[in-house]
Amino acid sequence: MTLSTALAEAEARIAEPSPGALLRRRIFGHGGFLFGAIVVGLVLATALLAPLLAPHDPYAQDLTRRVVNPIWHADGTWRNPLGTDQLGRDYLSRLIYGARISLLIGVATMAISGAIGSALGVAAGYFGGRVDMAITFLITTRLAMPVVLVALAVVALAGGSLKVVILVLGFLLWDRFAVVTRSATMQVRNLDYIDAARAAGCSDLRVLASEILPNILNPLIVVATLEMAHAILLEAALSFLGLGVQPPLPSWGLMISEAKEYMFFSPWLIAVPGAALFLLVLAVNLLGDGVRDIAAPENRN
Amino acid sequence: MLLFAARRLMLAVLVALTVSVICFFLLHLSGDLAQALAGSSSSASDVEAVRKAYGLDRPIIVQYLGWASRVLTGDLGQSYFFKEPVAKLIAERLPVTMVLGVCALVFAVALALPLGVVAALRPNSWIDRTALTISVLGQALPSFWFALMLIIVFGLTLRWLPISGSGTWQHLVLPSIALGYYATPAIMRLTRAGMIEVLASDYIRTARAKGLRAPSVLFKHALRNAVIPVVALAAVQFGFMLGGSIVIETVFALHGIGYLAWESIARADFPIVQAIVLILASVYVVLTFLADILNAFLDPRLRVG
Numbered sequence: 001m002t003l004s005t006a007l008a009e010a011e012a013r014i015a016e017p018s019p020g021a022l023l024r025r026r027i028f029g030h031g032g033f034l035f036g037a038i039v040v041g042l043v044l045a046t047a048l049l050a051p052l053l054a055p056h057d058p059y060a061q062d063l064t065r066r067v068v069n070p071i072w073h074a075d076g077t078w079r080n081p082l083g084t085d086q087l088g089r090d091y092l093s094r095l096i097y098g099a100r101i102s103l104l105i106g107v108a109t110m111a112i113s114g115a116i117g118s119a120l121g122v123a124a125g126y127f128g129g130r131v132d133m134a135i136t137f138l139i140t141t142r143l144a145m146p147v148v149l150v151a152l153a154v155v156a157l158a159g160g161s162l163k164v165v166i167l168v169l170g171f172l173l174w175d176r177f178a179v180v181t182r183s184a185t186m187q188v189r190n191l192d193y194i195d196a197a198r199a200a201g202c203s204d205l206r207v208l209a210s211e212i213l214p215n216i217l218n219p220l221i222v223v224a225t226l227e228m229a230h231a232i233l234l235e236a237a238l239s240f241l242g243l244g245v246q247p248p249l250p251s252w253g254l255m256i257s258e259a260k261e262y263m264f265f266s267p268w269l270i271a272v273p274g275a276a277l278f279l280l281v282l283a284v285n286l287l288g289d290g291v292r293d294i295a296a297p298e299n300r301n
Numbered sequence: 302m303l304l305f306a307a308r309r310l311m312l313a314v315l316v317a318l319t320v321s322v323i324c325f326f327l328l329h330l331s332g333d334l335a336q337a338l339a340g341s342s343s344s345a346s347d348v349e350a351v352r353k354a355y356g357l358d359r360p361i362i363v364q365y366l367g368w369a370s371r372v373l374t375g376d377l378g379q380s381y382f383f384k385e386p387v388a389k390l391i392a393e394r395l396p397v398t399m400v401l402g403v404c405a406l407v408f409a410v411a412l413a414l415p416l417g418v419v420a421a422l423r424p425n426s427w428i429d430r431t432a433l434t435i436s437v438l439g440q441a442l443p444s445f446w447f448a449l450m451l452i453i454v455f456g457l458t459l460r461w462l463p464i465s466g467s468g469t470w471q472h473l474v475l476p477s478i479a480l481g482y483y484a485t486p487a488i489m490r491l492t493r494a495g496m497i498e499v500l501a502s503d504y505i506r507t508a509r510a511k512g513l514r515a516p517s518v519l520f521k522h523a524l525r526n527a528v529i530p531v532v533a534l535a536a537v538q539f540g541f542m543l544g545g546s547i548v549i550e551t552v553f554a555l556h557g558i559g560y561l562a563w564e565s566i567a568r569a570d571f572p573i574v575q576a577i578v579l580i581l582a583s584v585y586v587v588l589t590f591l592a593d594i595l596n597a598f599l600d601p602r603l604r605v606g
Contacts, residue, residue: 143585144585153328153578278442282441
């Protein structure tokens with residue numbers, strides 16, 4: 001090796017950024033991730049600080065001031081910036097409190113379905129054979145069931161409430177978790193460090209918890225965000241159909257449903273909560289896509 | 302190939318059977334059917350009378366076996382509300398849902414396929430980025446809200462299209478768009494990925510080297526191969542669309558089986574709900590079975606396992 005190539009190599013090594021700097025560069029160079037993180041952060045802050053941010057009580061009715069126009073109409077006032085709904089409740093306050101419901105549904109459903117799905121998926125991928133066959137069959141069966149219809153029927157029987165909706169969605173949406181963790185586990189199952197852990201005398205449970213799980217965390221996080229978005233959309237659809245979260249809770253889907261009759265003269269009653277829903281779901285999806293690109297940039301197409 | 306088909310067929314039948322068991326038990330365990338039928342203001346003796354009248358006092362296994370054996374002979378039971386055979390009610394409404402599903406699929410493919418091909422021809426160009434943006438936005442759009450916004454813009458404001466009911470082809474335009482857009486991102490991404498892979502392959506280079514004209518290479522050689530997995534995906538998406546039609550049919554008051562299911566749930570008319578769940582699941586199972594067979598027929602590597 002000549003001196004000049006050695007020097008060039010050393011220089012290249014010095015110029016190479018540290019892993020932390022590389023990560024920061026990737027995060028801030030990824031527009032979708034940044035947008036998603038900011039919007040999700042804002043919605044989260046809105047949900048947590050709802051009592052401070054909301055100008056009025058979201059449940060306080062004022063039948064003398066029904067369907068008041070929002071601020072961008074000529075007769076809108078700052079008293080109700082987004083106007084009022086059919087019962088005279090302040091629309092902005094309901095929108096702000098609605099963020100709590102959407103986020104709660106998203107996170108709680110994701111936790112339940114994530115626990116079920118990844119337990120099944122990891123078991124199928126790790127043990128293989130008959131276990132894998134049985135679990136693959138379960139996944140196939142679950143995929144064949146029409147989610148919206150089954151969820152509607154069960155909610156109708158069990159009674160619509162936040163808790164029931166979360167449980168029903170949690171027990172229905174685990175399929176993608178199972179599919180993804182299954183294939184991710186299969187990829188790492190035969191790697192050397194798994195054999196090493198087993199040779200060192202680790203039990204199956206120990207191998208699963210401390211060797212497999214940390215190594216499939218990336219795809220797991222990506223599915224978790226996508227499924228959270230899915231759950232938020234489904235809750236809104238169920239509530240819209242009248243078989244989800246019940247009035248007077250300010251679910252965004254329910255707000256759209258209640259505004260249907262006023263569609264012709266007050267379309268903003270539908271446009272506003274729908275736009276909020278769209279923005280939140282878009283942000284959660286972008287966050288998930290961003291995590292995938294940042295964690296594994298070599299897979300980026 | 303035959304062995305593969307037979308194994309897949311067995312799996313499909315087993316899945317359909319399991320779905321029927323799950324649906325039946327889910328409905329019976331998630332609440333008291335007799336109470337739901339009798340109404341919330343009924344007395345205890347009324348509830349018991351309803352329970353006897355509909356055979357809900359028998360052991361659940363007996364109820365399931367009775368129901369399942371009747372389903373196999375084509376008898377889906379009597380509707381509690383209409384007092385008519387469920388099979389007849391569903392047969393009347395099924396065509397509407399099927400036509401809606403096909404129209405939605407045509408819309409989705411007509412939009413997604415060209416976008417995917419163009420995006421693949423110029424990866425990372427502005428066209429590719431626009432197509433990607435459309436697909437990302439599309440996936441976040443709540444279908445019922447999108448449907449309502451379509452109604453507000455094209456029905457109420459511009460007055461171009463009717464907003465509810467059925468009868469003419471115009472009635473199907475907005476529902477098809479509202480139902481079909483959701484499938485476009487997946488179809489577009491798969492088309493794009495398939496085209497990029499195929500365009501980089503040796504036989505495309507050979508075709509080009511032979512001096513074939515670009516459109517001939519593109520459509521005759523590349524698209525034909527790239528579109529194979531898309532056909533399978535489209536079949537699966539069609540199954541999802543039938544499931545999703547419950548929301549769209551409700552918004553547009555289209556009298557298909559989705560709307561019937563929603564009405565029946567609200568009326569606690571469970572024979573209809575069970576039958577529709579079973580039909581939608583069966584359609585999905587048949588479609589995935591056909592997609593599997595098609596894929597295996599075209600790509601022998603898939604026949605193993």
